Amino acid sequence: MTNHYLSVEGLKKAYPTRDGKAGTPVFEDIHFSIEKGEFVCIIGHSGCGKTTILNVLAGLEEATGGVVIMNGREVKGPSLDRGVVFQSHALMPWMSVLGNVAFAVKSKWPDWSKAKIAAHCTEYLEMVGLGHAIHKQPAELSGGMKQRVGIARAFAIQPKMLLLDEPFGALDALTRGTIQDELLKVVQATHQTVFMITHDVDEAILLADKVILMSNGPLAKVAEIVDITMPRDRTRAGMHHDPQYYRIRNHLVDFLVNRSKTYAGGGEFEQYDPKRPPVVRPGLVDTSDAALAPDAVRPLTQLKKVVNQ
Amino acid sequence: MSTNLSFRAALLSVLLFACFIGIWHLATLPADGGAVSAADAEYAALMGQGAGKAEGFPTPAAVGRTFVHFLSDPFYDNGPNDKGIGIQIAYSLLRVGAGFLLATLVALPLGFLIGMSPLMTRALNPFIQVLKPISPLAWMPLALYVLKDSDVSGIFVIFICSMWPMLLNTAFGVASVRRDWINVARTLEVGPVRKAFRVILPAAAPTILTGMRISMGIAWIVIVAAEMLVGGTGVGYFVWNEWNNLALPNVIFAITMIGLVGMLLDFAFGVLQKMVTYRD
Numbered sequence: 001m002t003n004h005y006l007s008v009e010g011l012k013k014a015y016p017t018r019d020g021k022a023g024t025p026v027f028e029d030i031h032f033s034i035e036k037g038e039f040v041c042i043i044g045h046s047g048c049g050k051t052t053i054l055n056v057l058a059g060l061e062e063a064t065g066g067v068v069i070m071n072g073r074e075v076k077g078p079s080l081d082r083g084v085v086f087q088s089h090a091l092m093p094w095m096s097v098l099g100n101v102a103f104a105v106k107s108k109w110p111d112w113s114k115a116k117i118a119a120h121c122t123e124y125l126e127m128v129g130l131g132h133a134i135h136k137q138p139a140e141l142s143g144g145m146k147q148r149v150g151i152a153r154a155f156a157i158q159p160k161m162l163l164l165d166e167p168f169g170a171l172d173a174l175t176r177g178t179i180q181d182e183l184l185k186v187v188q189a190t191h192q193t194v195f196m197i198t199h200d201v202d203e204a205i206l207l208a209d210k211v212i213l214m215s216n217g218p219l220a221k222v223a224e225i226v227d228i229t230m231p232r233d234r235t236r237a238g239m240h241h242d243p244q245y246y247r248i249r250n251h252l253v254d255f256l257v258n259r260s261k262t263y264a265g266g267g268e269f270e271q272y273d274p275k276r277p278p279v280v281r282p283g284l285v286d287t288s289d290a291a292l293a294p295d296a297v298r299p300l301t302q303l304k305k306v307v308n309q
Numbered sequence: 310m311s312t313n314l315s316f317r318a319a320l321l322s323v324l325l326f327a328c329f330i331g332i333w334h335l336a337t338l339p340a341d342g343g344a345v346s347a348a349d350a351e352y353a354a355l356m357g358q359g360a361g362k363a364e365g366f367p368t369p370a371a372v373g374r375t376f377v378h379f380l381s382d383p384f385y386d387n388g389p390n391d392k393g394i395g396i397q398i399a400y401s402l403l404r405v406g407a408g409f410l411l412a413t414l415v416a417l418p419l420g421f422l423i424g425m426s427p428l429m430t431r432a433l434n435p436f437i438q439v440l441k442p443i444s445p446l447a448w449m450p451l452a453l454y455v456l457k458d459s460d461v462s463g464i465f466v467i468f469i470c471s472m473w474p475m476l477l478n479t480a481f482g483v484a485s486v487r488r489d490w491i492n493v494a495r496t497l498e499v500g501p502v503r504k505a506f507r508v509i510l511p512a513a514a515p516t517i518l519t520g521m522r523i524s525m526g527i528a529w530i531v532i533v534a535a536e537m538l539v540g541g542t543g544v545g546y547f548v549w550n551e552w553n554n555l556a557l558p559n560v561i562f563a564i565t566m567i568g569l570v571g572m573l574l575d576f577a578f579g580v581l582q583k584m585v586t587y588r589d
């Protein structure tokens with residue numbers, strides 16, 4: 001069937017309305033895949049169902065239709081294989097910083113000694129620059145520090161895949177930059193597979209291998225998949241010098257501002273097939289409307305097949 | 310600034326208390342029309358406490374003497390009808406403690422169950438709604454008939470009245486644990502027992518403690534009434550007994566003690582509450 005590390009097939013979610021009937025699906029016919037070691041960002045306007053998709057991937061929520069397959073097995077329920085960094089950090093305020101991470105580590109390795117757990121946790125807290133704060137209570141930390149504890153907690157259990165829901169959404173730009181750098185470093189070192197929701201275009205370009213663009217809900221779709229073709233060793237300071245950066249950035253912003261509303265198949269997107277959303281590489285072409293020329297990246301034969309269906 | 314405020318508040322409290330005593334004193338001055346003759350006052354003083362019994366409401370001075378008298382030897386025991394106030398209060402506290410402990414043992418697990426399961430919430434709700442408004446003393450005849458022991462019946466009444474605030478608060482606290490924390494536990498595949506003790510219990514503890522504090526307040530109110538009813542020992546019985554002796558200063562003394570002990574109990578639960586409250 002597929003040989004992707006993770007594949008999402010025909011995902012659909014409809015919340016019941018107040019009177020118990022099935023409402024209009026928030027999204028339907030969502031298809032995409034993630035390879036091992038890949039960093040995938042998803043961008044879309046608020047309410048298009050990004051968090052819902054992430055919760056389905058995490059196993060915290062059940063889809064109305066479709067499946068998520070990871071490592072050849074269907075995702076059913078949450079698992080230590082998939083670490084989640086929550087939008088609101090979700091630290092437990094009655095435990096210290098170390099206690100929060102230790103709670104996770106103890107869940108993964110129940111047989112470890114206290115000392116081993118503490119050493120392991122400290123290592124990961126140091127990795128996110130919180131070595132000095134391990135005995136503090138969460139209430140004593142700033143928003144950025146709390147979010148870093150959340151990241152350390154998710155990394156410490158060494159999950160096969162990491163799911164992040166707008167982890168830096170509530171932070172000021174400066175703090176966000178620092179933590180992005182840290183995340184970048186850690187991900188480059190560990191080759192972690194990551195699925196991340198963001199609303200920050202620059203963040204997506206800095207971190208992602210590919211960006212999934214979602215059209216507006218309800219009935220949201222995967223509109224496009226944008227390959228970030230810039231070299232992998234990007235840095236926040238240096239990426240602006242790459243000519244690709246502006247082309248990609250313009251493409252993403254243009255999508256969010258102009259095209260996300262109307263992108264629902266049909267019309268000029270006749271050849272749109274939800275099973276194979278167009279893959280575009282705006283970094284490599286000179287025009288910013290690369291979506292209208294998907295043949296730039298997709299073999300023509302495949303396109304024909306799609307149209308003939 | 311804040312020390313200044315608390316100092317002024319304390320000063321005002323003392324003043325108010327002095328006013329209260331002053332008014333009380335004036336109101337209970339022997340009133341026989343015009344001026345009080347010296348002989349009358351002397352006569353009243355001579356009669357001491359006996360005067361309080363015979364003539365109307367006791368004076369602050371008489372009540373003050375009663376306080377000194379009882380507090381100078383709170384733990385004497387001269388048979389069934391004459392025990393020190395310390396012993397009486399200890400009896401009451403013992404009953405309250407036993408009933409409250411039993412109620413905790415039932416209310417916390419049951420509250421957990423109700424809070425975790427919408428099915429149990431709905432299934433048990435009618436029973437709780439009917440049982441909750443019943444005055445705990447209304448159970449007394451049934452308790453006496455079934456349990457055949459006034460002491461145990463008192464404990465049962467405390468058990469029943471402590472039950473509801475604890476049960477409802479536990480259920481509410483458990484049901485409203487933040488979704489995020491539950492989701493963290495789920496993604497970490499935490500087992501049910503560990504989840505209950507490491508996540509849900511600490512998260513709901515402040516709400517649960519609030520319920521326990523309310524329960525303790527109610528239990529201390531109810532024990533006095535219950536002991537008046539079943540008699541024998543305890544501070545409630547003491548009040549009733551002194552009323553039968555028409556010894557009003559003793560009654561006022563006992564009332565004050567009931568208030569002070571209730572305040573201390575509430576204070577203790579306030580401390581516990583502070584201990585489990587987390588800053589978010």
Ligand SMILES: Nc1ncnc2c1ncn2[C@@H]1O[C@H](COP(=O)(O)OP(=O)(O)O)[C@@H](O)[C@H]1O
Binds near residue numbers: 217
């Ligand atoms: N528990 C729920 N019950 C009903 N509707 C929901 C629920 N959760 C989310 N929704 C709806 O689903 C849509 C998508 O929500 P969400 O996944 O949070 O979007 P995003 O993260 O992209 O902003 C929203 O319109 C929201 O109102």
Ligand SMILES: [Mg+2]
Binds near residue numbers: 050051
């Ligand atoms: Mg969201």
